[in-house]
Amino acid sequence: MTPPPAAAGARALPGRTLKPPPRRVSGPARPPLRKPAPGKPRGAAPAERPQGLAVGVIDAFDALSSHRLLDRLIRGRLWIGIVAFALIGIVALQLFMLKLNSGIGRALESQSRLQRQNASLSIENSELAAGDRVEEQAKKLGMTLVPEEALRFRASHARSDVSRAEHALSTPVAPAPAEAPSAEQEVSSGAPPGTVETTTATTSESSAGETTSGEGEAQTQPASSGESIAAATTTEEPQGTTAPVEGVTADGGTQAAPAG
Amino acid sequence: MAFVQQRVGLIFAAFFALLALAAARTAYLGVVKAPSLRQAASNQQITYETVTAQRGAITDRNGVDLAVSEPARDLSADPYLLHNPLYAATRLAPLLGQTQATLLRKLTESSGFVYLARGVPAHQAEAVLALKIPGVDGTPVMRRVYPRKTLAAQVLGQVGTEGHGLSGLEASFDGILHGRTGERRVVSDAIGQPVSITEPHTEVPGESVQLTLDANIQQRTEDVLQAVAQAFIPKDATAIVMEPQTGAVLAVANWPQVNANDPSVAPPEATEDRAVGFAYEPGSTFKAVTVAGALQTHTITPEEGFNVPDQIQVADRTIHDDTEHPEETLTTAEILARSSNVGAIEIGAKEGAPRFNEWVHKFGFGRPTGVGLPREETGVTLPLSKYSGSSMGNLPIGQGELVTPMQMAEAYATIANGGILRRPHIVQAIDGHTQPVPRGKRIISPATAAELRRMLEGVLAPGGTAAEVSIPGYALAGKTGTASKVDPLTHEYSKTAYVASFIGFAPAADPKLLTAVVVDEPHTGSIYGGTVAAPAFGQVMSFALPYLGIEPGQ
Numbered sequence: 001m002t003p004p005p006a007a008a009g010a011r012a013l014p015g016r017t018l019k020p021p022p023r024r025v026s027g028p029a030r031p032p033l034r035k036p037a038p039g040k041p042r043g044a045a046p047a048e049r050p051q052g053l054a055v056g057v058i059d060a061f062d063a064l065s066s067h068r069l070l071d072r073l074i075r076g077r078l079w080i081g082i083v084a085f086a087l088i089g090i091v092a093l094q095l096f097m098l099k100l101n102s103g104i105g106r107a108l109e110s111q112s113r114l115q116r117q118n119a120s121l122s123i124e125n126s127e128l129a130a131g132d133r134v135e136e137q138a139k140k141l142g143m144t145l146v147p148e149e150a151l152r153f154r155a156s157h158a159r160s161d162v163s164r165a166e167h168a169l170s171t172p173v174a175p176a177p178a179e180a181p182s183a184e185q186e187v188s189s190g191a192p193p194g195t196v197e198t199t200t201a202t203t204s205e206s207s208a209g210e211t212t213s214g215e216g217e218a219q220t221q222p223a224s225s226g227e228s229i230a231a232a233t234t235t236e237e238p239q240g241t242t243a244p245v246e247g248v249t250a251d252g253g254t255q256a257a258p259a260g
Numbered sequence: 261m262a263f264v265q266q267r268v269g270l271i272f273a274a275f276f277a278l279l280a281l282a283a284a285r286t287a288y289l290g291v292v293k294a295p296s297l298r299q300a301a302s303n304q305q306i307t308y309e310t311v312t313a314q315r316g317a318i319t320d321r322n323g324v325d326l327a328v329s330e331p332a333r334d335l336s337a338d339p340y341l342l343h344n345p346l347y348a349a350t351r352l353a354p355l356l357g358q359t360q361a362t363l364l365r366k367l368t369e370s371s372g373f374v375y376l377a378r379g380v381p382a383h384q385a386e387a388v389l390a391l392k393i394p395g396v397d398g399t400p401v402m403r404r405v406y407p408r409k410t411l412a413a414q415v416l417g418q419v420g421t422e423g424h425g426l427s428g429l430e431a432s433f434d435g436i437l438h439g440r441t442g443e444r445r446v447v448s449d450a451i452g453q454p455v456s457i458t459e460p461h462t463e464v465p466g467e468s469v470q471l472t473l474d475a476n477i478q479q480r481t482e483d484v485l486q487a488v489a490q491a492f493i494p495k496d497a498t499a500i501v502m503e504p505q506t507g508a509v510l511a512v513a514n515w516p517q518v519n520a521n522d523p524s525v526a527p528p529e530a531t532e533d534r535a536v537g538f539a540y541e542p543g544s545t546f547k548a549v550t551v552a553g554a555l556q557t558h559t560i561t562p563e564e565g566f567n568v569p570d571q572i573q574v575a576d577r578t579i580h581d582d583t584e585h586p587e588e589t590l591t592t593a594e595i596l597a598r599s600s601n602v603g604a605i606e607i608g609a610k611e612g613a614p615r616f617n618e619w620v621h622k623f624g625f626g627r628p629t630g631v632g633l634p635r636e637e638t639g640v641t642l643p644l645s646k647y648s649g650s651s652m653g654n655l656p657i658g659q660g661e662l663v664t665p666m667q668m669a670e671a672y673a674t675i676a677n678g679g680i681l682r683r684p685h686i687v688q689a690i691d692g693h694t695q696p697v698p699r700g701k702r703i704i705s706p707a708t709a710a711e712l713r714r715m716l717e718g719v720l721a722p723g724g725t726a727a728e729v730s731i732p733g734y735a736l737a738g739k740t741g742t743a744s745k746v747d748p749l750t751h752e753y754s755k756t757a758y759v760a761s762f763i764g765f766a767p768a769a770d771p772k773l774l775t776a777v778v779v780d781e782p783h784t785g786s787i788y789g790g791t792v793a794a795p796a797f798g799q800v801m802s803f804a805l806p807y808l809g810i811e812p813g814q
Contacts, residue, residue, distance in 0.1 A: 098455055105446075105454040112331060112400075115314065116382045119330030119405070122317070126325040126407035131476045132483075148802045152733065153811045 307446050311459070312402050313439030316466030318416060318429060320475040321510075321688055325407055327416050327430070327520075329466075332403035333385035334421075335376040339367050341395030348393045352376065355388050378421050379403040404430075406520035412478050413520035414533040415512045415633065415686070427531065429469065429686075432634040436690055439466035467691035472508040477501055480803045481513040485777075488796045489515045492760075492782035498534035499796065500669045500776045501804060504676035504765055506697050507684040509631065510773075510804070536629075536636040539662040540759045540778065543743025544725075544789070546658025547604040549671055551596060552712055553619030554611040556704045562711050565589045572602045574653025579605060582742075597718030599725045599740060601657045608656030616656065617644040622703045623671045624681055625663055630698075631684045639663045658743060659753075665761075669776040672739075672763045675712050676771035679704035713737050717768045726762060726794035731802045733812040737771070738764020738797065740789035745781065757781050762793035766801055767813030775800045 064070065073079055127133070135145070289297060318327035335356070342348055349363040356363065356377045366374045376396070380388070385398050404419040417428015425434035442463025447456035481499050488497055494515075501511035512535045518526040532538075554560045569587040571580045581601050595603030608616055620626070626641035640662040642651060654660035666684060674681045682700035689695060704712075716737035720726050725740040741761040744753040761778040765771035777793040777800070786792050804810075 101455050101457055102453060104457045108444075108457070112382075116331045119328055122325045122328045123330070123405050123407045126328070129324055129475070130408060131479045148731070148806070151806045 305447055305449075307448070309444040309446060310400070311442035311444050311463040312400055312423065313441050313463040314465045315402055315404065315419070315423065315439065316437040316468040316691070318433075318437070319468065319470050320473045320478070321471065321508075322474065323470070324475045326412060326471070326473070326475065328405050328407065329402040330405055331382045332379045332401055333382065333389075333398035334378045334401050335380050335385060335388055335396065335398050337367055337374055337376055337393075337397070338372050338395040339369055339374060340372055342367055343394060348396065351391055351393065352388060352396070355384065355391075356380070408475065408479075409519050409521055410517040411475060411482065411520075412473060412512065413518040413523070414514040414531055415473070415535075416520055417634070418520070418523050418531070428533065428634065429471070429632075432632065433469050433687075433690075437466040437469060440464040469687060470689040470692075472503075472510060472686050472688045473512070474510045476807065477800075477804050478511040478513065481511040481775075481800050482515075482517065484796050484799045485513050485515040486517065487799075488777075488779060488792065492779060492785045492792050494779045494783065494792075495781040496529075496534055496538075497777070497779045498538060498665050499778070499800065500535050500665055500774075501800060502669050502673055502684060502774045502776075504673035504771050504774045507670075507673060507682040507700075508688070508697075509684050509686045511800075512633070512686070533633055533635070534665065534778070534780075536631060536633045536664055536666045538778070538780065539637045539639050539664055540780065541661065541743045541745070542658040542663050542668055542761065543741035543759065544599045544601075544604075544658055545668055545672075545739045545741035545761050545763050546661070546663070547596060547599065547656065548675060548712060548716065548739050549619060549623050549625075550604055550608050550611070550616065550656040551592060551715070552623075552675060552704055552708065553616060554607050555592075555711060556619075556708045557611065557615060559611045559615075560592050560607055562592050562715060565591055566595065566603050566606050568595070568600050568603045568606065570602065572605055572653070574605060574609075575649030577650045577653050579653050579657070593715040593718050596715045596739065597721065597724040599719075604656045605653055608652050613647050613652050614644060616652070617642075617647070620655075620661070622681070623674065625661065625667055625671070629664075629666050629670050629684055631666055632686045633666075636666070637662075637664050639667055658741060665776050665778045668761075668763055668778075669774060672765065672776065673774050674703060675709050675716070676765040676774055677709075678706040679709040713765075713768055713771070716764070720764070720794075725788075725790040726764075726797075728790070729794045729798040731766065731798060731805065734766045734801070734805060735768040735813065736764055736766045736798075736801070737768035738762055738794070740794055742787060742789045758787040760787055760789040760792035762789050762797045764794075764797050764801075766805060767810070770813050772810045773801065773804055773808065775804070 138144075315329040317325055317329070319325055337348075339345065345364060345367040349360045349367055352358075352363050353360045358377070363376065366376060376388075379401060380398075381403065388396065389398050402423060406413065406416060415428055417430035417432075418426045419430050420426045424438060425431035430437065440463060441461075442459060443461040445456075445458045445460055446454050449455045478501075481501055485497050485499055488494070497515040499511065499513045500509065502509050512533065514530075514532075514534050516526070516530045518530050523531055551560070555562070566589065567587060568581075568590045570583070570585045571578055579601050582599070590598065590600060590603050592603075592607065594600075595607065611619075620641055625639055628636040628638050630636075642655065642661060647655075651660060670681065670684050673684070677700075679702050680700035681703045683698040685695070685698055687695055714737075716739055717735060718724050719739055720729055720736045726738065729736065739762070741759070741763075743759045743761070744755075745757040745759060746752070747754040747757065759778060759780050760782055761776070763774070763776040765774040775797050777796045779792050779796075782792050
């Protein structure tokens with residue numbers, strides 16, 4: 001290794017005491033002080049300098065790079081902290097980005113899985129809702145389809161229904177026999193309507209002229225048919241005690257309801 | 261000291277040499293090998309994935325899924341990368357449901373790419389990929405599934421392996437259902453973990469299509485057709501259920517049935533939607549059109565009497581009624597109820613060819629209905645200029661012109677709804693946006709339509725051709741049809757091949773539901789519309805009327 005010139009000089013002149021050169025402080029060299037041109041006041045811009053945006057930008061950059069505050073910042077120890085913070089920040093940001101992308105990857109996988117599950121559930125839902133399957137399940141539960149000829153529609157009559165309802169409300173309900181509670185009582189006690197068996201076999205609607213072609217068949221319907229559809233029936237009161245129910249009813253072949 | 265300096269110098273030289281070598285190598289890799297290395301890095305780290313857009317679902321009017329897409333994979337292999345094709349075939353065969361021989365044949369092809377199976381359900385594909393067989397890969401795709409299998413299979417159609425509709429509504433609404441495929445750029449690190457995911461092209465899922473079909477009515481209609489097929493062994497059959505007031509189609513059933521999930525096993529003709537693709541001579545069901553025109557133009561009245569013998573001579577042809585009978589006086593209503601050919605020809609003759617021809621076109625025959633189903637036939641109507649002397653002996657009784665079941669349903673819907681010809685439609689909403697009900701055009705007056713409905717009630721009354729059909733509580737109206745088919749060999753009307761049909765609606769006074777049943781060439785039992793098709797009409801209606809909560813009416 002080549003020794004430094006100062007050391008070589010010291011070795012060459014033994015016995016002579018030399019003052020060591022001043023220790024160099026790290027950092028850029030201080031820029032030389034500009035001396036104003038003779039005959040011109042300090043701070044005055046040279047008149048012959050070219051004008052323009054590019055020149056202005058360069059001047060501004062030059063002024064910034066030689067700014068005292070920047071110079072002090074770079075020379076000071078704070079700069080080390082800033083650089084360290086920035087480096088750590090960059091690494092942290094990279095890590096965050098990696099984590100984020102990894103999360104996106106997982107989210108996409110999750111999306112794909114959910115999409116698959118959703119499709120599977122849609123398919124399953126459609127299959128389960130198939131009429132023949134529902135029918136089969138209902139049969140297993142002891143239900144049977146209402147015979148088509150047993151289906152009747154109850155007509156609603158706005159005026160007479162109100163008066164019938166009023167009458168029904170004002171008429172006390174006769175106590176039912178203990179072994180066969182009335183339909184109304186069962187309904188009011190919270191029992192499901194489907195559990196009420198319509199046994200008013202002798203009841204018939206008397207709306208004038210409202211006969212249906214299936215009425216005769218309906219009246220001769222065997223009792224077993226009525227039982228079999230009991231689960232799907234709605235409670236029907238004897239005429240005059242309550243307003244008729246609008247909608248599809250199955251009277252089990254025991255009641256000839258009028259066609260609306 | 262010199263020795264030390266020499267050693268330092270040597271070490272320096274060695275390091276310098278190494279540095280020079282590294283620099284040279286860097287220059288070589290960075291300059292000479294740069295393109296290939298860049299390509300290799302790109303291949304290893306950057307992958308572009310195709311993001312298949314989910315195809316829109318097709319649902320019925322109640323939101324029941326009829327066609328759904330689920331994620332799947334196309335499984336492929338690169339035979340050149342396989343170390344042991346026999347081992348691979350043995351492992352893959354049970355998972356893919358293929359024989360080892362089939363797979364082995366694929367895996368030993370002299371090609372760099374071969375499909376093992378396409379549209380494999382995701383869970384099944386994952387099981388295959390979990391085997392980590394080198395060279396076996398899976399491309400994400402969407403697989404079309406029809407949960408109800410045979411339900412409305414001909415109407416829904418099929419989707420090809422590339423994800424585009426091939427037939428049925430899948431084809432006609434492909435632009436809406438398909439969506440737009442996207443692309444994803446994934447940059448992975450050395451261990452394959454994604455470090456950057458971007459989507460240069462975002463995928464756009466397809467829009468859903470909600471039909472006017474009702475899955476339960478559709479199912480029942482198909483069941484009824486199946487029963488008809490078992491009883492009469494026809495060539496094929498079709499049925500349409502429609503709301504005459506709006507033209508909304510509630511069911512379009514076809515027989516033979518086809519499993520929509522595996523249409524390849526069905527014969528090609530079975531996949532055809534006969535409701536719009538079957539052009540046939542309608543026979544007596546067309547008499548309602550003949551009578552409607554004559555009534556509207558006041559050429560006849562419902563109570564007008566006609567002297568009807570059991571045969572009539574028109575030009576060089578003699579047309580008979582179905583049964584022999586002495587000459588009798590029949591009213592227009594009785595002519596319809598008893599489906600008298602001679603009576604209908606007399607009505608047609610009274611109306612005259614030009615006006616009859618005009619009414620044929622007014623009722624929409626000779627052009628597609630525009631229901632929205634693909635491959636719709638237009639039918640064939642004879643131009644007035646081509647009428648021969650005997651044409652008016654054929655046309656008023658529904659022979660000599662070709663119509664589709666959908667056209668007949670549209671014409672009867674016009675009678676049912678009070679005289680407004682309205683385009684039938686099968687799409688209720690697209691992507692949740694309800695489609696407007698097509699505007700109709702009045703072609704006959706409400707009074708004429710009401711008169712005709714009353715007359716058509718007689719067909720199902722005692723003495724009518726479909727007197728055996730009834731639904732307790734409901735007044736039905738309709739018309740039977742038994743049309744001879746032209747023998748393709750002799751070009752004469754066949755004595756054995758017929759089309760039995762029935763078109764009717766209920767409640768007769770204020771129709772809410774219409775059903776058309778067309779049975780092509782029943783072979784056993786009967787050939788008549790009144791015994792083959794009309795009972796099927798009754799069975800469909802007896803389910804659908806209460807199901808829809810349609811009251812019997814007055």
